[in-house]
Amino acid sequence: xxxxxxxxxxxxxxxxxxxxxxxxxxxxxxxxxxxxxxxxxxxxxxxxxxxxxxxxxxxxxxxxxxxxxxxxxxxxxxxxxxxxxxxxxxxxxxxxxxxxxxxxxxxxxxxxxxxxxxxxxxxxxxxxxxxxxxxxxxxxxxxxxxxxxxxxxxxxxxxxxxxxxxxxxxxxxxxxxxxxxxxxxxxxxxxxxxxxxxxxxxxxxxxxx
Numbered sequence: 001x002x003x004x005x006x007x008x009x010x011x012x013x014x015x016x017x018x019x020x021x022x023x024x025x026x027x028x029x030x031x032x033x034x035x036x037x038x039x040x041x042x043x044x045x046x047x048x049x050x051x052x053x054x055x056x057x058x059x060x061x062x063x064x065x066x067x068x069x070x071x072x073x074x075x076x077x078x079x080x081x082x083x084x085x086x087x088x089x090x091x092x093x094x095x096x097x098x099x100x101x102x103x104x105x106x107x108x109x110x111x112x113x114x115x116x117x118x119x120x121x122x123x124x125x126x127x128x129x130x131x132x133x134x135x136x137x138x139x140x141x142x143x144x145x146x147x148x149x150x151x152x153x154x155x156x157x158x159x160x161x162x163x164x165x166x167x168x169x170x171x172x173x174x175x176x177x178x179x180x181x182x183x184x185x186x187x188x189x190x191x192x193x194x195x196x197x198x199x200x201x202x203x204x205x206x207x208x209x
Contacts, residue, residue, distance in 0.1 A: 146184035
């Protein structure tokens with residue numbers, strides 16, 4: 001009787017041990033089969049045209065900028081862009097150049113989202129409403145159409161990769177305005193003088209405005 005009871009106890013212990021081992025193996029198998037944890041959410045990239053060096057350059061709204069130009073008798077540098085435009089995103093980087101930021105102090109700097117300022121954009125389109133485009137205005141807010149990049153087309157599209165492009169435009173504007181020469185109403189196309197010759201972004205839906 002004692003021997004039978006002992007065998008029963010040993011059998012029970014063996015059964016419990018076996019079940020525990022099976023359970024542990026199953027847990028390990030489930031752990032191995034579990035999918036990996038999802039990666040941490042990536043930081044949403046900034047949209048094109050987002051960073052225009054707001055800390056280093058005093059950008060103003062249109063009405064305030066035009067009023068300040070007349071009051072301080074300073075020329076205007078007017079930039080049109082959109083948030084979805086990849087060329088605008090690249091172009092914004094040139095305004096982080098220390099030379100551009102310093103030169104900007106001699107201008108009233110105005111930057112306008114074309115999509116949010118369609119009526120104003122329509123007033124400045126000597127050769128279309130592509131983006132980005134940059135104009136220089138007199139202290140009386142008159143557009144000088146002959147102050148543009150050295151390009152045969154898309155005249156107001158300055159080099160998006162090299163700050164020397166917009167620096168050259170700023171220098172030309174300061175020189176002409178200082179001379180007292182009357183602003184031109186019609187642009188004079190010029191042959192490219194180095195730099196990028198890439199076409200800027202066209203209007204909405206990829207069509208030329």
